[in-house]
Amino acid sequence: MARPFAFKRSVSVGLLCASLWGAGLSMALVQPVSAQGVRGLPDFTELVEQVGPSVVNIRTMEKAAPRDVQSSDQDAEMQEFFRRFFGVPMPTPNAPNGPRQQRPNRGQPEEAQPKGVGSGFILSADGYVMTNAHVVEGADQVLVTLPDKREFKARIVGMDKRTDVAVVKIEATGLPAVKIGDVSRLKVGEWVMAIGSPFGLENTVTAGIVSAKQRDTGDYLSFIQTDVAINPGNSGGPLINMRGEVVGINSQIYSRSGGFMGISFAIPIDEAVRVSEQLRATGKVQRGRLGVQIDQVSKDVAESLGLSKTQGALVRGVEQGSPAEKAGLEPGDIILKFEGKTIDKSSDLPRMVGNTKPGTRSAIQVWRRGSAKDMQITVGEFEADKPVKKAAAAEKPQAGTVTKVLGLTVSELSDAQKKELKLRGGVRVDAVAEPASRAGIQEGDVILALANIETPNVQTLEALTAKLDRSKPVSLLIRRGEWAQYTVIRPVR
Numbered sequence: 001m002a003r004p005f006a007f008k009r010s011v012s013v014g015l016l017c018a019s020l021w022g023a024g025l026s027m028a029l030v031q032p033v034s035a036q037g038v039r040g041l042p043d044f045t046e047l048v049e050q051v052g053p054s055v056v057n058i059r060t061m062e063k064a065a066p067r068d069v070q071s072s073d074q075d076a077e078m079q080e081f082f083r084r085f086f087g088v089p090m091p092t093p094n095a096p097n098g099p100r101q102q103r104p105n106r107g108q109p110e111e112a113q114p115k116g117v118g119s120g121f122i123l124s125a126d127g128y129v130m131t132n133a134h135v136v137e138g139a140d141q142v143l144v145t146l147p148d149k150r151e152f153k154a155r156i157v158g159m160d161k162r163t164d165v166a167v168v169k170i171e172a173t174g175l176p177a178v179k180i181g182d183v184s185r186l187k188v189g190e191w192v193m194a195i196g197s198p199f200g201l202e203n204t205v206t207a208g209i210v211s212a213k214q215r216d217t218g219d220y221l222s223f224i225q226t227d228v229a230i231n232p233g234n235s236g237g238p239l240i241n242m243r244g245e246v247v248g249i250n251s252q253i254y255s256r257s258g259g260f261m262g263i264s265f266a267i268p269i270d271e272a273v274r275v276s277e278q279l280r281a282t283g284k285v286q287r288g289r290l291g292v293q294i295d296q297v298s299k300d301v302a303e304s305l306g307l308s309k310t311q312g313a314l315v316r317g318v319e320q321g322s323p324a325e326k327a328g329l330e331p332g333d334i335i336l337k338f339e340g341k342t343i344d345k346s347s348d349l350p351r352m353v354g355n356t357k358p359g360t361r362s363a364i365q366v367w368r369r370g371s372a373k374d375m376q377i378t379v380g381e382f383e384a385d386k387p388v389k390k391a392a393a394a395e396k397p398q399a400g401t402v403t404k405v406l407g408l409t410v411s412e413l414s415d416a417q418k419k420e421l422k423l424r425g426g427v428r429v430d431a432v433a434e435p436a437s438r439a440g441i442q443e444g445d446v447i448l449a450l451a452n453i454e455t456p457n458v459q460t461l462e463a464l465t466a467k468l469d470r471s472k473p474v475s476l477l478i479r480r481g482e483w484a485q486y487t488v489i490r491p492v493r
Contacts, residue, residue: 042191042242048205050244053147054122054178055195055237057202058131060139062115115139119196119237121246122175130276131236132251133159133166144170147203158279163221164251164267165275178238181245183268188212194228194250196237215265216347223265224248230264239266287382288356291322293485296346297334300473301488305334306370312336313346317485327377331477331486336372337365353379369452401458405465405491407436412458425456426479439489441478448484449477
């Protein structure tokens with residue numbers, strides 16, 4: 001069960017060797033000839049014998065009312081078709097990687113039925129098993145089958161959907177645990193191997209190379225990219241280096257068809273172990289938060305704020321009452337460092353903060369109005385997002401002022417709107433055109449500042465607009481719901 005988010009070789013090794021032989025070339029060409037010459041292909045047999053006993057098959061069950069007789073007969077025919085022509089069971093309609101279907105509930109008592117198939121590996125001899133969160137999410141029952149065919153009912157210890165890591169526990173001892181590898185030693189081009197249960201085919205071994213590291217596809221993780229064949233059912237299985245150590249958890253694939261297309265992604269094992277330790281200790285993961293909306297620093301943003309190069313995390317919005325607001329962070333700030341560590345790209349910040357214990361007082365450095373500023377912030381604890389309230393729309397004036405340079409139609413805020421939004425002033429956006437729409441500005445937004453200067457009313461906004469250098473991008477601070485947000489707009493020349 002690999003989630004679509006792994007380029008296929010055009011020929012097998014055997015065909016390649018045969019073609020060389022047929023052309024009259026010596027087979028010595030594929031043997032090592034020097035330190036810089038062609039190297040022989042790796043032998044994975046010892047790795048399979050070493051790690052194979054630690055890889056498990058995971059099946060999940062869910063409760064559902066039994067289907068009617070006609071549906072059961074049709075499904076039985078389809079099961080037989082799949083068994084005869086493909087040699088595997090038909091995928092269940094409610095498998096996580098398949099379409100869900102509604103079944104009639106005729107009042108009969110619920111019974112467990114297959115939900116999905118995945119993989120996992122033994123973390124410790126006393127029965128802790130690591131897998132993906134999406135493998136066990138929503139399951140009423142989890143069954144773990146060892147390579148020696150012993151089967152256990154497993155208890156879900158905890159799962160973290162943001163990193164897609166889960167830990168389950170089976171009641172067994174003396175189990176063969178995997179060895180954890182050092183991800184920092186992993187190199188692009190290095191051979192790696194996967195073991196799992198693609199399409200329910202247990203103990204399937206595939207191999208390839210590391211295609212890239214630090215591949216950004218999520219807020220809290222950077223993935224290991226490989227060309228190892230990963231398919232539905234491989235999810236949760238280990239990615240293994242040539243030393244027999246687990247360096248990742250196979251989690252996602254890039255696919256337009258739902259099957260392997262040559263690009264796979266694995267969760268780095270160091271991140272997964274950090275999460276698993278918290279899950280085993282408390283059943284959940286504590287994650288730090290600042291309460292900011294961030295974006296990558298583009299060339300236009302760097303230019304508009306006087307930053308010499310594109311680095312850091314641009315603060316586009318600050319949540320009311322958040323640690324960021326209490327610390328004095330403002331939309332338009334660029335966070336350059338967190339706890340002394342440089343932020344090269346915006347995705348670095350959530351990982352640094354997320355790995356910080358809530359309540360920790362941390363040092364940050366921001367770029368504000370042309371200079372660096374050191375600040376202190378108390379990291380909060382991540383919680384569910386709050387619903388955003390829409391800005392008040394009552395007492396909207398019949399006609400607004402058109403600012404063509406910015407592509408805006410604006411009007412004054414009424415006293416009632418200022419009171420509801422808890423603002424002393426601002427300018428309401430009634431309509432947008434280019435370039436405002438391209439900058440993401442929406443009807444109902446409230447403009448608080450232009451070029452880092454407050455805009456308490458329409459007259460001030462017009463005066464500032466008239467003085468703009470239209471050849472350069474300009475910063476705009478807006479209020480949307482409970483969030484103050486920052487954007488960059490290019491005036492019409």
